[in-house]
Amino acid sequence: MNITIDGKICQAEQGEFLLPIARRNNIHIPTLCHSEALPGQASCRLCIVEVVENGWHKVVTSCVYPVTKEVEVITNSPKIVNMRKTIIMLLTARAPNNEYINRLREEYAIPQSLRFTSDQDEQCTLCGLCAAACETMGLSAISTVSRGITKKVSTPYDEPSQTCIGCSTCAQVCPTGAIKASEQGNKRTIWNKSFELLNCKGCGRYFITQEQLEYINNRLDTTSDELLCEKCKKTFVFKKFTAMYGHVVTK
Numbered sequence: 001m002n003i004t005i006d007g008k009i010c011q012a013e014q015g016e017f018l019l020p021i022a023r024r025n026n027i028h029i030p031t032l033c034h035s036e037a038l039p040g041q042a043s044c045r046l047c048i049v050e051v052v053e054n055g056w057h058k059v060v061t062s063c064v065y066p067v068t069k070e071v072e073v074i075t076n077s078p079k080i081v082n083m084r085k086t087i088i089m090l091l092t093a094r095a096p097n098n099e100y101i102n103r104l105r106e107e108y109a110i111p112q113s114l115r116f117t118s119d120q121d122e123q124c125t126l127c128g129l130c131a132a133a134c135e136t137m138g139l140s141a142i143s144t145v146s147r148g149i150t151k152k153v154s155t156p157y158d159e160p161s162q163t164c165i166g167c168s169t170c171a172q173v174c175p176t177g178a179i180k181a182s183e184q185g186n187k188r189t190i191w192n193k194s195f196e197l198l199n200c201k202g203c204g205r206y207f208i209t210q211e212q213l214e215y216i217n218n219r220l221d222t223t224s225d226e227l228l229c230e231k232c233k234k235t236f237v238f239k240k241f242t243a244m245y246g247h248v249v250t251k
């Protein structure tokens with residue numbers, strides 16, 4: 001079916017969410033808590049847009065709004081821009097010196113507010129993506145704890161978690177860079193826990209923790225200790241392919 005976004009006719013599948021349709025058509029909608037690997041978080045509301053149906057306007061969250069009929073969508077109406085500005089102001093109050101939030105503030109010409117006093121070092125916006133990623137992996141080593149202004153993401157009792165495997169997926173998925181994973185030599189430290197890193201048998205780079213390797217082996221029901229990083233794995237497959245066929249087949 002066809003829908004209209006900001007006057008542009010866009011093709012959409014029945015049930016497809018609005019955000020990917022807009023992105024496919026190079027229409028910018030700001031997001032914070034959306035990750036293609038973990039869709040459906042819908043906690044920040046930055047991606048709100050207006051949908052017009054039979055002359056009625058309604059505000060919807062584009063990352064989780066499924067298209068079921070031919071509608072008109074407006075991503076930047078004055079109403080939406082004002083609502084987004086309020087959301088960005090609240091995010092600024094929470095994480096005043098975060099680069100991602102500051103870029104949004106500049107995009108929407110919002111001055112740095114002195115109305116709210118907050119922790120100048122806070123980088124987390126409590127979007128929940130990190131905890132969702134950890135839960136999806138079946139580990140739940142971190143979650144949001146406490147309430148109100150003391151709410152934060154942490155391990156139970158702020159202690160090193162028994163279930164954390166040091167994969168740093170939480171840090172990779174975090175849009176604001178709030179989770180710090182430090183690496184020095186063959187040590188990775190994250191959430192107050194240090195992990196020994198194993199090196200790639202191809203390039204020698206330290207890239208995976210012992211606990212992560214065991215997790216992968218358990219999930220795949222294997223006992224593989226063939227340690228190759230993603231880059232070396234690709235090179236290995238490529239070499240094997242060219243050795244088999246003698247040349248690379250291109251379309």
Ligand code: SF4
Pocket residue numbers: 123124125126127128129130131153170173174175176177178179
């Ligand atoms: S640490 Fe990052 S991913 Fe986790 S809730 Fe905070 S902003 Fe979101």
Ligand code: FES
Pocket residue numbers: 030031032033034041042043044045046047048061062063064
């Ligand atoms: S990106 Fe849609 S609610 Fe956060």
